[in-house]
Amino acid sequence: MTSLLDSSSEHPADAANPRRRTVVLAAAATAALAPMAATLGAPAAHAAAGAPAFLHGVASGDPLPDGVLLWTRVTPTPEAVPGSGLGPATSVSWEVAADKAFSRVVASGTTSTSAATDHTVKVDVRGLQPQTAYWYRFTAGTTVSPAGRTRTTAGHDVTTAGVRFGVVSCANWESGYFSAYRHLAARTDLDAVLHLGDYIYEYQTGGYPEDKYVVRRHEPKHEILSLADYRTRHGNYKTDADLQALHHAHPIVAIWDDHEFANDAWSGGAENHTPGAEGEWAARAAVAKQAYFEWMPVRASIAGTVYRRLRFGTLADLHLLDLRSFRSQQVKVGSGSVDDPERTITGRAQLDWLKAGLANSNATWKLVGTSVMISPVAFGSLPAHLLGPLTKLLGLPEGGIAINVDQWDGYTDDRKELLGHLKDRNIKNTVFLTGDIHMAWANEVPVNMATYPGSGTAATEFVVTSVTSDNIDDILHVPADTASLVAEAAIKAANWHVKWLDMDSHGYGVLDVTAERSQMDYYAVSDKRRQDATSAWERSYRTLNGTQKVERVWQPVR
Structure with a gap:
């Protein structure tokens, strides 16, 4: 079988104590990690001997009914480290x-890579069977990469019983270990993993968190600005065994948020970018995007960004957004400019694309991957001693906040237009899947917050917490379930559409979609600062078909 090649960069049980974590998954994950670590250790010997090596694992992404994107990075010589610009052009073979x-190879081929693409390899394989598991690997010289497992999706017009995603966001290397990835890698029931952004962070070492709280130091040590810097940081992340295990086990569907560029990025700059001293923003954003597409198993959209659409039979359409490349600059809180119709978070073309896709979809569920929260949230009701830490967490100016202007709250005209479209066109079963805020939420998205619940809901939203990035108790350096409990109660009291939030856990979500409901199971890790952290179920919420409401479920999907 031939294929298309592209090597370019393109439970009632917890009712008595609702915060108790129950279903522990540590044993299975630990067992899965041991052979993975042994496998990943093997290529290093080849590198030391000067032979090609696969030191950054393998990955797959953006699955289709007939294909999937495969990725790896080869180190042809010891000095050809990420971002170095060194090393010869190298021939790499692949097989599926x-x-x-690998006794039944169904697709294979050979491509080449060089320092021009940082010796990364991307192969867009087609001609595969729908809804089928496959294994893949690469070979350079006599060195064979670790094997990865991937899976194609159901045919576009095929009725499928269900689809299940792992859901993650915000993995800061210096804040802790990626045990959440390890626990997701150990699961055998996932069709794909949805990464909602902040896959890497751009800060200098000790910049976030501050130096005395750094768990492990990333490379390079300085804030990343150049193409070599971004390549080096991506390469650094992909040496993590838990991250490699995740990629080896499941296809990834990823979008970027701000830290793949710089904090609070917008189309013309970022909070963490100083023009002149750090060069021009356009040049920095361009090299960040280049490195991202080199190092991630992601297909670029026609617009050259990450907004695109995947389909999972007739059950679900997944609309993936880019909320950094086209947005207007964030405004100051209290300026009134958040309602300016000339300001945008999506850009006109992307908003029209999304509205058309939602209106024309015949899928039961319309899932929208959005890197920042769409639900309106007022934070002004928080006690004064918590406003400072929350302001720091959200990267906002000091002095107290009412809203987070980096979210859709700072771009209310786009949100009003989108939610009005859902209501006017009677589009049901829209579920927003969100990261960014380092907290877990289950929200109803009101048509009008001021008159909720009378005005009704346009959609629902499930927000996953961070893999490692700091939350409010981390910033205050107090035990979990202390300051956060006060803040959670205050936010829920002022925002009736917020049905649940957890401001201090780290972990991941598992979204299970059937014709009857979409359910998010929230999992928390025991300690992000420990490599052997355990994982346990925390809460579950679901949206029943046709209701656009959020309700609690007392056990996770089995």
């Missing part, structure tokens, strides 16, 4: 098999 032993 229907079995783990």
Whole structure:
């Protein structure tokens, strides 16, 4: 079988104590990690001997009914480290098999890579069977990469019983270990993992968190600005065994948020970018995007960004947004400019694309991957001693906040237009899937917050917490379930559409979608600062077909 090649960069049980974590998954994840670590250790010996090596694992992404995007990075010589610009052009073979032993190879080919693409390899394989698991690997010289497992999606017009995603965001290397990835890698029931942004962070070492709280130091040590810097940081992240395990186990569907560029990025700059001293923003954003597409198993949209659409049979359409490349600059809180119709978070073309996709979809569920929260939230009701830490967490100016202007709250005209479209066109079963804020939320998205619940809801929203990035108790350096409990109660009291939030856990979500409901199971890790952290179920919420309401579920999907 031939294929298309592209190597360019393109439970009632917790009712008595609702915060108790129950279903522990540590044993399975730990067992899965041991052979992975042994496998990943093997290529290093080849590198030391001067032979090609696969030191950054393998990955797959953006699955289709007939194909999937495969990725790896080869180190052809010891000095050809990420971002170095060194190393010869190298021929890399790849193969896809229907079995783990590779006795039934169904697609194969050869491509080449060089320092021009940082020796990354991307292969867009087609001609595969729908809704089928495959194994893949790469070869350079006599060195064979670790094997990865991937899965194609159901045919676009095929009725499928269900689809299940892992959901993650905000993984800061210096804040802790990526045990959340390890626990997701150990699961065998996922169709894909949705990464909602902040896959890497741009800060200098000790910049976030501050130096005395750094768990492990990333490379390079300085804030990343150049193409070499971004390549080096991506390469640094992909040496993590838990991250490699995640990529080896499941296809990834990823979008970027701000830290793939710089904090609070917008189309013309960022909070963490100083023009002149750090060069021009356009040049920095361009090299950040180049490195992202080199190092991630992601297809670029026609617009050259990450907004695109994937389909999972007739059950779900997944609309993926880019909320950094086209947005207007964030405004100051209290300026009134958040309602300016000339300001945008999506850009006109992307908003029209999204509205058309939602209106024309015949899928039961319309899932929208958005890097920042769309639900309106007023923070002004928080006690004064918590406003400072929350302001720091959200990257906003000091002095107290009412809203987070980096979210859709800072761009209310786009939100009003989108939610009005859902209501006017009677578009049901829209579920926003969100990251960014380092907290877990289950929200109803009101048509009009001021008159909720009478005005009704346009959609629902499930927000996952961070893999490691700091939350309010981390910033205050107090035990979990202390300051956060006060803040959670205050926010819920002022925002009736917020049905649940957890401001201090770290972990991931598992979204299970059937014709009857979309359910998010929230999982928390025991300690982000420990490599052997355990994982346990925390809460579950669902939206029943046709209701656009959020309700609690007392056990996770089995």
